[in-house]
Amino acid sequence: DAEITQSPRHKITETGRQVTLACHQTWNHNNMFWYRQDLGHGLRLIHYSYGVQDTNKGEVSDGYSVSRSNTEDLPLTLESAASSQTSVYFCASSRGVWETQYFGPGTRLLVL
């Protein structure tokens, strides 16, 4: 069955370190998204991509970057982790306009 996976599921890192969270989907979806979930804020869009070599900034993109070298993967990089980036991160994908977004299981990141 097609799916969307995230790794690692849990990560503890130190302030200032670079961290990369992986997202992989096997639906061959064009659109991929990264969100963070924080109490009281719901899900906020970090970055998104509408296809290979396409990346766009979302609502809370500062301190994060993404790259899209193939259809299946959209890794999220925290260039210099900060305590404010402690959160749960969700990756999602969708086929196209009006299509439902399918979410991965999430990565819980703790920045000490």
Add this chain to the structure above:
Amino acid sequence: DQQVKQNSPSLSVQEGRISILNCDYTNSMFDYFLWYKKYPAEGPTFLISISSIKDKNEDGRFTVFLNKSAKHLSLHIVPSQPGDSAVYFCAAHSPKAMNNNAGNMLTFGGGTRLMVKP
């Protein structure tokens, strides 16, 4: 400024009764609305949606109502079951993303934690 708001962070309902979850939005350009359900340690899953050209959409025990003039939508669950206990997020889609010939982009509310008591 949050464009999509869920003003009730939590809701407790007795099994068999109706659960009503509310969502308000401010952007009149939103034209498609979705509800997602999220269990602990899992990603959100799509539940039900409604287009702005409709005022009601029903799927089994779940019904979504849209009041465009009030910029308000609600999710009704009848009858509520203990397995419905989860966090529910409403989300809104803007057509501007469509006009850019790009994929969908959603703005989410803060979520409401529903607890259905046996």
